[in-house]
Amino acid sequence: MKMHLDEKIWLGLSFGMIMIFMLITGYQGFALEMGPPSHKETIDPQKVDQTAPFDQPGIKQIGENEYEVVMTLQIFSFNPANIEVPAGSTVHFTMTSKDVVHGFQVANTNLNAMVMPGHITKITQKFDKPGKYLVLCNEYCGAGHQVMSTTITVK
Amino acid sequence: MIKNKNNVISIAIVLLFGCVLFFIGTDGFTAYTAETARVNKLIEDKPKFPDVTLEDSSGRKYPISELEDKYVLITFMYTSCTTVCLQLEHNMGQVYDLLPSKYRGKEIVFLSISFDPERDTPARLNSYKDYFNSDGETWRMARISNQSELDSLLKKFGVIVIPDGNGNFAHNSAFYLVDKKGKLEDVLDYTKVDEAASKIVNILDEEVGE
Amino acid sequence: MNRLVYGLLLLISLILPPVANLMESVMIIHMHMQMPMLVIIGMIMARFFQERYPRFFEKWNENGFPGIVLFIIIVSYWMMPRTMDEALTSQSVEIFKFISLPFLAGIPLMDSWKKLSSIGKNSVIIFFTVAFIGIGYLYINAPNPLCNNYLVIDQIILGWGFLITAIGLIIYLLYDFFIDPSAYEEVAEEE
């Protein structure tokens, strides 16, 4: 089969581009640990309120400038709501859903995760810039989906 | 015809090679899994129990040599295990019950060793032992806090422990019978309680009888 | 010559410790990716050896039967749970894996396949279909871990991998049985 030189070059570049994408993704994902949230723990979705740590949702300081937020998502709210943390703190979110699939997205950050019943989602973010951040549900969850939001205030 | 002959010869060679390969690979058609091979090898090698320090459910610390002059029936487990270990310890309890009481504690000691020393504190072992009605004396549960000692023991007895990343371990399970001199006497199938018990009774009978 | 070089380069890249360790860390990748790749490397290199030693293959593998038996033996050997484990723990078994699969399985397969009749080909495929179903069933339902170096879940996954491969082979066999290629194609011209 005959191929033109320019076709070979084009296909070589295409292949190279895909490979470079893979390498960068792999390097960032595994070496720099920037991979997507992929926590594997599970939970009984009907007993969230009785299961630790979700029996006590809330925010807890676990170190200097380090916080843990244990959060449940349910139609159509986040619990705890209206979180406040000082600027420069790293916040570890541990979340699960009490009913349907929800999304957890904080506008103007890279925080974006699916929160599913039966599964525990963990995601971490460092908040450097003070301000009020919008937390919203980005997976359609029912009639009140558009009002499901809260805020994170960084002081 | 000549060519055909070559074919026959080469098939014969290939088959012979196959037989040899499988013979070597399965230790003479006895062991098709690495676990059987390991057990066979252990029984043959009879490794000596290495020097380790145990910390048992009542918080006592002592070297393994304290149990010398007695047979020791050993299992390896961790208390957070929700699958095999429960069965393993349950069966251990059955073997314990099947032995004549005169031997227990005098001729033979039961010992469950945890390979998860970080989580299995004496307090935790203490509550775990109660599930199985272990008295903590003739059937002890202990951890080996020194990681290098633990590793050397596991290696010597061929116990393979792989953490799965979620706080659980995959591991192989068996009853290990160690003789009075601290040498491994036999590796018993933990699923066959009666067989294990009668084997142990036989050994002890012989020992006492003489 | 080119084929030998490509084959050897691929082989070396698979033997490189980080690559080998990564592939061997997942049971199904070890068995269903690394091992087939080694066989394929042998198949790539086969042409070189066929051209270099035509008399050898002509003389000793005339009807393709010895070659395919050798292939079956080697592959069956590596399907034993034990050999998987030992490849991880014993250096010499690991080396044997990297040599036997390309040279004792891949090359004979390539040389024999074209020499076999379609009945011969199908019997080989049927043999592996049955073997895969059996092994798949064994891996899925084994009460105890068969491999010491892998988690039980890895084992179940591998079992399903075998079953799916078997299903693929069954589809092929059915296709081959019910559809007579000569009804559809005049001559299969190979390039």
Place this chain on the structure above:
Amino acid sequence: METVIPQAGKAKTVFKEKANKVLGVNLQDALITKAYMSVAFIALFLGGILGLLQGLNRAGLLELPSWLNYYQVLTAHGLLLVVVLSAFFMIGYYYAGLSHTLGGLLPKVRKIAWIGFWLKIFGFVLVLIPLLLNEASVMYTFYPPMAAHPVFYFGLVFIVLGVWALSIGAFIQVANWRKNNKGKHLPILAFFATGSFVLLVGATAFVAVEVLFMIIPWTLGWTDGINVLLARTLFWAFGHTAVNIWYLTAVSVWYCIIPKIIGGYRWNDFLTRMVVIPLVIMNITGGFHHQIIDPGITPEIKFMHVFMSLAIGFPSLMTAYAMFRTFERTGRAKGGKGAFGWFKKLPWGDVRFLSPFIAMAAFAPAGAGGIVQSTNQLDGVVHNTLWIVGHFHLTLGMSVVMTFFGVSYWLIPYISKRVLTPQMNKLGIVQTIIWTIAMIMMSGAQHTVGLLGAPRRTSYTTYGEFSSTLGWDPYLTMLGIGATLLTIGVIIQVYAVFNMMFFAPKGETEFPVAEEEENAPKTPYWTERWGLWVVLTVIVVGMAYVIPIVDMIVNAPPGSPPFKTW
């Protein structure tokens, strides 16, 4: 400008063709395609109107009446356009192609096509009833544990059955042709059709398992809980592939039809088939990238599936090269000089070329966006934002649908024994321009506001007058304007289709399949081994899915009960 109505002089090549080509379309086969096209474009009309309602609501310009739920509208919009329009168009087009290139449909295939049609229609009616009663506002993705009325799922089952019937019909037709044409290569359009129907069966198998074995027993109360993650995974093995099938259909137009319309030859036959085969084998495994930020799947598996998704990009890039090379050759053959002279020689005034050309051009940014989304870390930024909506309005709304529109300007006249008039061509050009501007506006706005964080599938909200969401408003307004323009485009298009079907001047229109170049190299015969490609597909899919799916089943949390949250 190339003349649009086929002239008598052009009939020379037609004479050489088989009898049915000389006689024009087989009327019985044409009826099948007519039925499918009518449903497709009615769906476009309804879906377009619903899209307008949504766009205006999202822009904050329109409040929906209390009896009409935004999410109900959205579910219907998605189903009508992603499932009905694309599927019906694809089937109508391919069946016309099979009839044309394989010498007319067999009577039994014709029967199967009608059975499939009515199964699908019956299925859609079943889907529509609960939807209209607001009992099924679950989106076309119907993620459990959100549960619609069971009738909704029964409808899906019938749709899948219809799809399978049609696929079997296509396979019978192809097998029969091959039996009668030993040793010949399957005509290229039929080759594309085979690939597309193979994929369609493979993809719908996953959703059939999800609906039949998981969702229906669960909504009927036979089982207590459902494995949420597994259901999602099965859905996306179907969902993403379905979209790629529509894309493959568009690709078939680019390779087989467009060269003829611009008066050139087909691209290398072997390379064309080598694009189809990997697209079939590697496609289903691409669906996983929809779950990049899901919990319960290890990063290693996600990374493997990034590769599987990006691998599909390779044949697409081959296509990009092939297309531009074909254009360049044809343009040069027509006397185009210099580096870009050939570009001017292309028939820009012909809607049958212009619309698919813009579709192809749109695939460049659309494909690049797709690579972004299927890459782990980058997806984290845009996942479930309006960016995604912008993306599939580029891929589906432009690349696929504009190709389909371009096809309609010859396919509808062809099946109706009518012709495309210059006036209609002009209207088509206007429609194409409106559609292009509108889509660029809408999808551009969606991409941008998605980057700012605006979520998808959400009715108009300011999240309690939150300051940064107010910054989204200009884009959302632009989205609304785009949606309005698109509705105008929809109306023109639907008018054009039904005008060409029933009112255009009578006449013969050809089915423009391009020829190979005369000295084209021979294609190896092994490309025809569909049995082998199917087995390879099964094995590739099996290997890609076995690890995560076994993991999801063995390590599953207790199941979730059904919820109705709307």
